[in-house]
Amino acid sequence: MITVGIDIGSITAKAAVMQDGKILAVRILRTGYHARNTGDLLFEGIVSGLGMNPSHIQRIVATGYGRKSITFADQAVTEITCHAAGARYMNPEIRSVIDIGGQDSKVILLDDTGRVKDFVMNDKCAAGTGRFLEVMARALEVDISEFGSLAFAADHSASISSLCTVFAESEVISLIAKGESRENIIAGIHDSVAARVSAMAGRIGWIPPIMMTGGVAHNCGVVRSLEKKIGHSLKVTPNAQLTGAIGAAMIAMFTRG
Amino acid sequence: MADPDQERRKIKSVRKMKEIMTHYYIAAKTAGETGKKIAWITSGGPVEPLIALDVIPVYPENYGAMIGASHMGVDLCEKAEAMGYSRDLCSYARADIACSTVDGGPIGGLPRPDMLICCNNICGTVLKWYEVQARFYQVPLFILDTPVCHTGFSTEVHNYVKRQVEEYILFLGQVCGKRLDLEKMAEVGRLSIEGQRLWQLVLDTTVHKPAPMSAFDAFFHLALIVTLRGTQTAIGYYQELLEEMHTRIREGIGAVPQEKYRLLWDNLPVWYRTRWLSEKFAAHGACLVADTYTSAWCGSMKYIDPAYFINTMAEGYSRIYLNIGVDQMAEQVIAMIDKYDVQGMVMHSNRSCKPYSFGQYDIRRIIQERRGLPTLVLEADMVDERSFSEAQIETRIDAFMEMI
Ligand code: SF4
Numbered sequence: 010m011i012t013v014g015i016d017i018g019s020i021t022a023k024a025a026v027m028q029d030g031k032i033l034a035v036r037i038l039r040t041g042y043h044a045r046n047t048g049d050l051l052f053e054g055i056v057s058g059l060g061m062n063p064s065h066i067q068r069i070v071a072t073g074y075g076r077k078s079i080t081f082a083d084q085a086v087t088e089i090t091c092h093a094a095g096a097r098y099m100n101p102e103i104r105s106v107i108d109i110g111g112q113d114s115k116v117i118l119l120d121d122t123g124r125v126k127d128f129v130m131n132d133k134c135a136a137g138t139g140r141f142l143e144v145m146a147r148a149l150e151v152d153i154s155e156f157g158s159l160a161f162a163a164d165h166s167a168s169i170s171s172l173c174t175v176f177a178e179s180e181v182i183s184l185i186a187k188g189e190s191r192e193n194i195i196a197g198i199h200d201s202v203a204a205r206v207s208a209m210a211g212r213i214g215w216i217p218p219i220m221m222t223g224g225v226a227h228n229c230g231v232v233r234s235l236e237k238k239i240g241h242s243l244k245v246t247p248n249a250q251l252t253g254a255i256g257a258a259m260i261a262m263f264t265r266g
Numbered sequence: 267m268a269d270p271d272q273e274r275r276k277i278k279s280v281r282k283m284k285e286i287m288t289h290y291y292i293a294a295k296t297a298g299e300t301g302k303k304i305a306w307i308t309s310g311g312p313v314e315p316l317i318a319l320d321v322i323p324v325y326p327e328n329y330g331a332m333i334g335a336s337h338m339g340v341d342l343c344e345k346a347e348a349m350g351y352s353r354d355l356c357s358y359a360r361a362d363i364a365c366s367t368v369d370g371g372p373i374g375g376l377p378r379p380d381m382l383i384c385c386n387n388i389c390g391t392v393l394k395w396y397e398v399q400a401r402f403y404q405v406p407l408f409i410l411d412t413p414v415c416h417t418g419f420s421t422e423v424h425n426y427v428k429r430q431v432e433e434y435i436l437f438l439g440q441v442c443g444k445r446l447d448l449e450k451m452a453e454v455g456r457l458s459i460e461g462q463r464l465w466q467l468v469l470d471t472t473v474h475k476p477a478p479m480s481a482f483d484a485f486f487h488l489a490l491i492v493t494l495r496g497t498q499t500a501i502g503y504y505q506e507l508l509e510e511m512h513t514r515i516r517e518g519i520g521a522v523p524q525e526k527y528r529l530l531w532d533n534l535p536v537w538y539r540t541r542w543l544s545e546k547f548a549a550h551g552a553c554l555v556a557d558t559y560t561s562a563w564c565g566s567m568k569y570i571d572p573a574y575f576i577n578t579m580a581e582g583y584s585r586i587y588l589n590i591g592v593d594q595m596a597e598q599v600i601a602m603i604d605k606y607d608v609q610g611m612v613m614h615s616n617r618s619c620k621p622y623s624f625g626q627y628d629i630r631r632i633i634q635e636r637r638g639l640p641t642l643v644l645e646a647d648m649v650d651e652r653s654f655s656e657a658q659i660e661t662r663i664d665a666f667m668e669m670i
Contacts, residue, residue, distance in 0.1 A: 074657055074661070085664075086664075086668065087664045087665035087668060088665075089661070089665035089668070089669075090665060124669075125665070125668070125669045126640075126669070127634075127640060127669075128669070129643070130658065130661070212627065
């Protein structure tokens with residue numbers, strides 16, 4: 010059975026095609042202004058890239074903030090359920106998932122069979138999300154992909170106390186003015202994201218093994234800060250950003266119409 | 267064309283309720299012509315002596331709910347912030363303070379008070395809020411201080427509050443220029459308890475499956491037990507409503523078309539989104555069958571002796587849901603979980619109402635430990651729409667429903 014999972018996030022849109030539990034193809038695009046068009050493009054691109062046409066696809070599940078805009082999907086499932094399914098696909102032992110996405114972050118607790126037992130999401134603000142990191146990268150004139158490696162060169166972490174993105178940005182600017190090194194500021198930014206997210210993990214009562222999913226998992230600086238704050242190692246896979254899409258494709262396989 | 271199933275599901279008493287509320291507000295707005303006095307009073311305040319003295323009680327909090335439901339909250343809150351009030355202040359307080367200074371708001375604003383009655387059994391915010399309004403309107407203010415009853419109710423506290431009840435009666439005598447007729451007071455006390463008893467019976471009908479009404483309906487029908495507590499009007503209405511609920515049960519009419527899940531709501535409603543939320547849950551076959559909020563107006567009934575109302579009201583008004591310890595709150599929540607047989611709890615973490623939202627995570631932990639029940643926390647505000655993010659709330663509700 011060939012299924013597709015489409016994850017329309019606030020910053021990027023992801024798709025995965027799977028056949029009987031094997032990944033055939035994945036694709037990532039910027040979501041942009043028009044989620045629907047992006048979804049169309051993503052689907053057509055990934056299917057034709059495999060030399061297939063839409064009739065080969067038996068079931069499509071959409072997830073993410075734009076899940077309802079994917080009208081050609083057979084079902085819309087929230088990213089909570091999809092990240093849980095995706096994480097278990099990548100590692101069947103996982104009991105907790107930390108997902109830092111563009112617009113929100115969440116911690117999901119699974120029972121031993123892989124079902125979602127509980128979850129927490131950050132409240133409506135950008136602190137502790139991918140958007141927060143993007144804003145900071147802009148203020149520091151650094152490409153976001155370099156954040157992780159730069160943080161490793163820090164000699165200490167500059168303290169950033171504001172919880173709010175807007176205030177934290179002005180704090181960062183004043184740190185720049187004070188001559189604090191970029192590396193130290195970046196380390197501080199990672200610590201502040203980690204503080205937010207680890208508080209959520211604490212609130213829900215995480216159970217190991219923990220997997221980190223979502224685009225921010227590719228930032229090794231955040232991962233390291235989080236591991237320090239939580240006091241436990243995190244599992245990260247190269248497909249972290251695609252977890253939601255993979256989970257959606259898996260759910261499509263198990264919930265046939 | 268109206269959907270016949272939806273028509274059948276509509277609660278018919280709503281019409282009557284709207285009529286009663288309209289009459290109530292007309293009477294309040296024309297008090298100047300009829301020579302009656304107006305008292306503004308907090309929602310958990312001791313209203314019975316006012317009724318016995320023929321004073322019309324008006325509730326800024328009920329008005330705050332109207333402001334929220336009519337989407338005027340943001341404008342008024344912003345106005346209050348421009349006046350210098352912090353955004354962290356309860357949105358009822360912000361909306362009410364701002365509304366007093368403008369010519370507008372729902373029903374064109376509340377009638378001017380002749381006195382203010384503030385009871386801090388619900389929160390500390392009301393103290394400053396009522397002081398502000400007492401200065402603004404230049405009217406006398408009475409404060410009934412009810413210490414938080416964390417675990418029990420000591421003799422000291424009882425005497426302390428009882429003394430204040432006596433002072434309250436004196437205060438009212440002075441402002442109204444007449445003495446409280448004790449016989450009439452006893453009658454009002456009896457009516458108040460009877461109204462609360464009936465309201466509880468109405469709420470109890472949702473024990474039935476499918477529940478004939480939901481918490482979202484209760485939020486609406488609650489208005490009378492708040493504003494007309496102690497009157498025959500409230501009793502008559504709740505008798506009718508109870509009758510309608512029994513009919514619905516007999517005919518198998520549920521609040522939600524296919525009730526699959528039963529949930530419990532905690533905290534104040536999100537007034538500007540009650541419809542949206544109720545439809546959102548209903549789409550998943552979920553009915554919010556009960557809530558901790560609407561039952562707060564009859565939860566301490568057991569402490570009051572209707573035959574000695576004035577002597578026992580001190581305890582009744584002190585031991586309400588928001589004025590007890592978190593452990594006791596959790597006990598009450600667990601009792602509700604068992605009684606209404608729910609599969610999950612929805613907690614509105616309300617930016618405005620600190621005393622209500624504080625402790626929610628502990629309660630959540632306690633019920634998870636004792637009943638293994640999942641909880642969904644929704645961050646919002648009852649009046650200030652700026653604190654509501656539709657996409658986030660929608661995802662949380664969907665994910666919660668996928669989970670259970
Ligand atoms: S803080 Fe809560 S209890 Fe106090 S007035 Fe506001 S809503 Fe009511």
